Amino acid sequence: MTEAPPREASAARPARRVLVIDDGITMRLFYRSVLEAAGFHVEEATNGVEGYEKALADPFDLLIVDINMPKMDGFTMLRAIRRDRAVLGVPAVTISTEADPADARRALEAGANYYLVKPVAPDLLTEVARLMTGGPA
């Protein structure tokens, strides 16, 4: 479906692992192409429940979370993750369609560490992902 992501960003350090959680197929593929080009390993989930499941199943360095999703929205997912000892520490960035300050506050209250608004510029996404994961160099 997609190319095998680079396993190693450098010989010294394995690639940082990012889980992209968004119900839009073009959106997921876009984040994947941008982040893989920057050396991240990317996995995808299509809604909040699946994102929660995948975050539990494997360790990630960063979650990129859409807000409006079926089954479980981004806020609800983040609140659930922040209560779960197994995964509560993983950094998360929410990406919303609304440039509403109240929405940004809700995202941070739900447990997001950073907040972006769609459509996200590729450079900004890469920069934020680097900032939140401390890599790849």
Next chain:
Amino acid sequence: MVDPARSVQPPPPPPLTDEEYAKFCEFFYRKTGIQFQDNKKYYVERRLVERMTKTGSSCFRDYFTMVRFQVSGEELQSLVNTMTVNETYFFREDYQFVALVEGMLPELVRGRSPRQPLRLWSVPCSSGEEPYSIALSILERWDQADHWDIEIHASDIDSRILAEAQAGVFGARSLSRVPRQYLEKYFVSLGDGSYRICDDLRQSIDFSLVNIVDPVQAKRFRDVDVIFCRNLLIYFDDVGRRETVETLYEILVPGGYVCLGHSESMSRMTSLFVPRKFGDTIVYQKPQEKAP
């Protein structure tokens, strides 16, 4: 449908491109929760072409449009049937039974009164391999088994298969993963390569004829701690699946678990449950609801 009387068969549909395969997998996953890896393309494609030929579709695009917009969902159901292998044997997906005795049961009995029984339900139980595997796992692999009263209930909609489950006679293929010492301890050899499970074990399981879709029948079960409901929900349409999942939720005690088949996920069905990881498997827990 292809008319068998026609002397010239239409040409077989062309193979799928990678983009078509990806598009199909995403749609099928969204509708059923069944996920195919890239290395399954040959398997999936063969079955798709089979369905395309049966429905007289000349290309993937026509076929996909038909499946995608068919209100009855009939063709999607045919696809599910051809894409899934419904076989059962002892200790199938064993990691889930390991998760039961190492993770779920120890957690469920924490702080519980010894007088309160543990209640497990296998639905659909088919020919009985699953409930007997649950029983064997508990007896052989859970060191606290003797401290608790454990009820195992097993239900199926099919009375013939249920009678087989109660008879408890299994062939070599079904028993291939059963350790020799279990065979000696819990089975009686019938001489022809098949074995019958011992009476004690057979009689300790409560078999019942239940259609889980019928809320009145399903509602007779209550306060169940763990439900094994593997490879059943994929056969329902969206609303039927919602309702059945809600029925399972109602039947469970708060904090109780649902175990699904390995290619299934609650994430396509509902947000009612919280995923929990035990060992290598994800199971689904009914939360303790705070707000009334």
Next chain:
Amino acid sequence: MALVKANPPGIPAVGDGKPTPDGPASGLPPLIETGPSVEDLLAALDAEESTTRRSAARALATHPEAAMALCDRVEIERSPSVRVVLFTTLIRLQSPEIAARLAGLLRSEDVALRNGAIEALQEMPAAVAPSLRALLADPDSDVRLFAVNILGALCHESAPEWLVEVIASEPHVNVCAAAVDALAEVGRPEAVPALQALRARFPDEPFMTFAIDTAVRRIEGR
């Protein structure tokens, strides 16, 4: 032995013949057993216990006359599990009136409630179709976006055509992006010129270019 055979209250063993009546309810309310009236069920929608409310919501699935009361309840219901059941019942009862009420929830600030409504509406293609035109023309771009989300998952043969109309006239980039996303699955070759035209409207948006390329590839299947 650790294993004990016990029939929980009311579960007949196989071969018992007729089902035994339920014993005293140990958790579930006696509502359904006694065949309660619609009035009883409607009253139970406001009960203290969430179990009772779920049970009533489920039982009302055979009572179309309860539709508006169920819509009223879903708007104020706080318990996520009760909400889920209310939405399932509304899907069962689907009608243009129910769809119109649920469409109103697209304006809710409560994301979970809004998404529950979107999912329910996706399950009622014939009922929601009459509301969709107005939603797609709503002054609020968020409402238009949610309408496109509904359209994208809808089992309705006009959906691809309406999505093409959206990308031809919709001014908001995120609403267009959602329509392109939906077209990647349901679009037909007729949608390709409209997608190419959209590219020219957002030339500086890398995401839009990427999404259009993806959708065109998916539609053409190569």
